[in-house]
Amino acid sequence: MVPEPQTRISKRALVVWRITGVITSLFSWIVGGALVTLGVLFDWPVWMIIALIILILIFSYLFTFFFPKLRWKRWRYEVREQEIEIQRGVFIMKRTLIPMVRVQHVDTQQGPLLRKYQLSTVMISTAATVHEIPALEMDEAEELRRSISRLARVADEDV
Amino acid sequence: MSDPKRLHPIAAMINMLRQLKELIVPILFFTVVGSRGNENVFYFIAVGVGLVLVLLTGILSWYRFTYRVEEGELRIEHGLFVRKKRYIPFERIQSLDITEGILQRPFGLVKVKVETAGGSKTENAEAVLTAIRKEEASQIHDFLVSVKNSKRRDEFEEEAVPIQESIIYRLSFGDLLLLASTSGGVGVVISAIVAFFFQFEEIIPYEKVYKEVEHFIANGVIFVSIVVFLGFLLAWVISVLGTMVKYANFTLKKVDQDLIITRGLLEKRQMTIPLKRIQAIRISENVLRQPFGRGSVYIESAGGSALNEEGSKVLVLPLIKKQDIAKTLEPFLEEYPFKSNFHTLPPRALTRYLGRGVVIVIPVAVVISYFFKPWGYVSLLFILASLIWSALKYKDAGWAIDKDFLVLRYRTFVKNTVLMRKEKIQSLTARKSFYQNKKRLATIEAVVKSGHSGSGGRVKDLEDKDVINIYQWYSRDAHH
Known part of the structure; x- marks a missing residue:
């Protein structure tokens, strides 16, 4: 396609996503552990139990290593004079254009995990849609918020 | 028009009726429970007091409610205990929605709903004058038009600009009938299917097949299918009548810079859509109407509050021959490309x-x-x-770019053609899955504002070169 947007999000996002991945896999361990126990108690065929364990391992690997990595690699954005471009997606590559004139307001947002790693998420709202750039360095996010609202104010059109 | 005015007294009655409607359950409960015991006198008193209270508050709040036009504002003051004032500058008014309800009609009254620019999701986005005389409503309307005009024109020019009014479209009786009978959508289909199976019932000799044992059940099946069929038929007839009443006398006019829709048999409604607020035009072709070569046209508008979803997706041409759409709308919605060359899918x-x-x-x-x-x-x-x-x-999916417009065509159950001006598209997204990428295909999605949320179109599996073209057409920074 056309050249990709240039700016990447913070490398620390990877850490945050891995932690989230670990939490997600913990659930799979709990459910999987319960199933394995049941299997041992009720004499399920051995291959079933082994398959189950392999499945859980694959699941954990995907959510803690593979997906965050791929997601981070794909995540790019670019703020230009008249528009913002965002690219993301693990299975499906999505690229979105948001013209500055359509931006209504910009917010930054930060959960506990993001705060710990000094990151924050920027949310760009138009009259009909909301777009998110996750996990930027805090000053970078603040700077982005400021520059978008400056550029958006310059271009003042009716809805 | 600067003296404070009250609504017509009938407004008090309308409000009381509305309150009574809400109270009907508790009142019924009280009367039923009350009539059982010995203390029924007490309950009747309670109900009586309740009724009197409703009556009093109805009259009092009517008495307290005044409106006036002053200094270019519509000023409403109301409130029983707490005095509330709402001043709405005329420039802020998005549209006047004028309705002639059944109760208003005998007195030559109308209900006026004033809609201001959305944004807030509360009912504060609108004010309602429940019952005022028609002339006053039209005075307010004229005043609104003149305020909007004077804003547009040079401020020194004092004389009123003659208002240009032209009728765009009228729904004929034949079309109304077709509209009503095909608008049940799924209902029609279901009753058609039931009717179909019902006929099978007659061809297949169920009763011979199940002669002895199943005789009773077979009768039951026939009986049930008759009942179900009649039920669907009845629902359909009701929906047909409902639609006919709703869309009778449908007229679309252009007055000055607004589109005005009037419709309705028992309750006359008037809706105003400022041309400026139009976000996109959507042509819908229902499967049932396609054989008749007819479709409907909607306007996605930025107006309409959260409470009034109707204001955001407005049906402007309920039923029209496909080839007439361009001819009918082109003179009024200039620039919109009603005939463009569609690119189809590979x-x-x-x-x-x-x-x-x-x-x-x-x-x-x-x-x-x-x-x-x-x-x-x-x-x-x-x-x-x-x-x-x-x-x-x-077959139906496709796209076109015509100067400043993106046209997307896709089918869900109905076939949609959405015409969007570049300026009005809020965001554009191109997407490509792994398998799409292998086949060099991609999906395009454009979002426009519609009321308080988004609407728009998405076409799957376009040639990926085409998606790049659309993407670059929309991009404002020529970086590629």
């Missing part, structure tokens, strides 16, 4: 369309066939239906 997209439909239907059909032999095999017909439907989706 043949290699067809398998993806067919696959997407079948992937859901086949497992379902297989399961049904397996568990409900032999009749379950009928469900295999769904696969055929899904293939036909997917092929239709493929």
Whole structure:
């Protein structure tokens, strides 16, 4: 396609996503552990139990290593004079254009995990849609918020 | 028009009736419970007091409610205990929605709903004058028009500009009938299917087949299907009548810079859509109307509050011959490209369309066939239906760029053609899955504002070069 947007999000996002991945896999361990126990108690065929364990391992690997990595690699954005471009997606590559004139307001947002790693998420709202750039360095996010609202104010059109 | 005015007294009654409607359950409860015991006198008193209270508050709040036009504002003051004032500058008014209700009509009154620019999701986005005389409503309307005009014109020019009014479209009786009878959508289809099976009932000699044992059940089946069929028929007739009453006398006019819709038999409604607020135009072709070569046209508008969803997607041409759409609307919605050259999808997209439909239907059909032999095999017909439907989706999908407009065409159940001006598109997204990428296909999605949320269009599996073209057409920074 056309050249990709240039700016990447913070490398620390990877850490945050891995932690989230670990939490997600913990659930799979709990459910999987319960199933394995049941299997041992009720004499399920051995291959079933082994398959189950392999499945859980694959699941954990995907959510803690593979997906965050791929997601981070794909995540790019670019703020230009008249528009913002965002690219993301693990299975499906999505690229979105948001013209500055359509931006209504910009917010930054930060959960506990993001705060710990000094990151924050920027949310760009138009009259009909909301777009998110996750996990930027805090000053970078603040700077982005400021520059978008400056550029958006310059271009003042009716809805 | 600067003296404070009250609404017509009938407004008090309308408000009381509305309150009574809300109170009807508690009152019924009280009377039922009350009539059982010995203390029924007490309950009747309670109900009586309640009624009197409703009556009093109705009259008092009517008495307290005044409105006036002052200093270019519509000023409303109301409130029983707490005095509330709402001053609405005329420039802020988005539209006046004038309704002639059944109760207002005998007195030559109308209900006026004033809609201001959305934003807030509360009811604060609007003010309602429940019952005022028609002349006053039109005075307010004229005043609104003149305020908006004077804003546009040079401020020194004092004389009123003659208002230009032209009728764009009127719904004929024949079309009204067709509109009403095809608007049930699914209902029509279901009753048609039931009717179809009902006929089978007569061809297949059920009673001979199940002669002895199943005789009773067979009778039951016939009886049930008759009842179900009649039920659907009745629902359909009711919906037909409802639609006819709602859309009778449908007229679309252009007055100055607004589109005005009037419609309704018992309750006359008038809706105003400022041309400026139009975000997109949507042409919908229902499967049932396609054989008649007819479709409907909607306008996606930025107006309308959260409470009034009707204000955001407005049906402007309920039923119209397809080839007449351009002729009818072109003079009024200049620039909109009603006839553009569509690019369709490449043949290699067809398998993806067919696959997407079948992937859901086949497992379902297989399961049904397996568990409900032999009749379950009928469900295999769904696969055929899904293939036909997917092929239709493929055939109808397409896109066009015409100067400043993006036109997307796609089918869900109805075929949609959405015309969007570049300026009004809020965001544009291109997407590509792994498998799409392999086939050099991509999906495009454009979002426009519609009321408080988004609407727009999404077309799957375009040639990826085309998606890049659309993407670059929309991009404002020439970086590529």
